[in-house]
Amino acid sequence: MMENLWMTSRNNLMSDAFFIFGRRLMFASLHGRDADMLAFQASLQSASPYGFNSRLGFRQPDEKRECPMLTTAETLTDLCKHITKYPTHHYGAVTHMFLYAGVLAEPDLDAKTGWVILDDVSADLDKAAWQCLQQLSDVPLLEHWQHRILDELSNKGCISRYLPAIDEHAAVVGVQAAKVAVPEDFGELVTCLLRNGSLRA
Template sequence: MLYQTSSHDLFCDAFFICNNRLMFASLHGRDAGVLSFMAALTAPPEQGGLTKLGFRQHGSDRLYPELSTAAVLYGLSKRMTKYMTHNFGMLTHVFLYSNEIVEPNRDTKTAWVLQTDCAADLDKAVWNCIDQLSDVPLLPHWQHRIAALLEEQGCIRRFFPSLSTDASVVGVQAAQVVIPEDFGELITGLLRNGSLRA
């Protein structure tokens, strides 16, 4: 299902809003509309810049639906391409994404996983993320025990397609991974008590 943006008549097949912040959007439209939208996105509000971006379903009159509107639009990067369609001619496709989605923060040991295939194995991607952020070498067969423990501590948050006040997820699935400061001690303790085996 395609959503229509509140600005510049672009169409969206996937978006992710977390805590009112736009994290990701896949947008399609004519080149002039996309370029005008990008200019409005980067302009200050007093010069006509966007202060919020709504995604509405076809037939809806509400420009800014309650659960599918982002009000925090900073720190976004873009990737653009063009493609030919049979009915509409040449269209432009834009991936808008928060920088933290693609770049893990090694100082705070925080990273995001975003998958456009909602049937893909999110657990595997989360484990790869944990492995990359960890200062401690990890063995593959530790995956389920460590991931479960981190999830219990609230260090892994998963986002599946749904619309809610915390996160609105359409056409993608995502996870946030945070490695706690005492992660090394945690692994050592699990090895000592036999919960993990080399």
């Protein structure tokens, strides 16, 4: 198995990356034996929305609390999964599950919002956010506008970045993420930036 694994509060599973936002599980990369992973999936399906089984805590090996306050997801709903297996020398075949919120799978074209998540913490998150914005926007966007427009949207609170860190708002480990929202006046914003010379065609 990989190094720097976090232990979870459920079914002897371990994790090398997870993202909790507002106590909701957005993403987790989980590793464990097949029987443990199957038991975990069954418990997810049978859990009541607000019961103990709806929580998933992540802790470091030396942490004594099963569900540390800042690294425990209390909402495990609307989750998708992708499962593979890989061989190990000491543990035999290990099951690997990506568990992720449905909102990460596809942008919401009606609401003009989308998420990106990257498993490479050194990758260019702004480039990924820009590509998401291009998908969502009804306005054609030229590549050299990226930095100026992202700055404008960040100032308006329409681009939210989640870098590796743990605090009361989010727990981001082994990944980085961004939420992109297109404001209603986006077309007017682009037009204004073109008129004042901030953007060049």
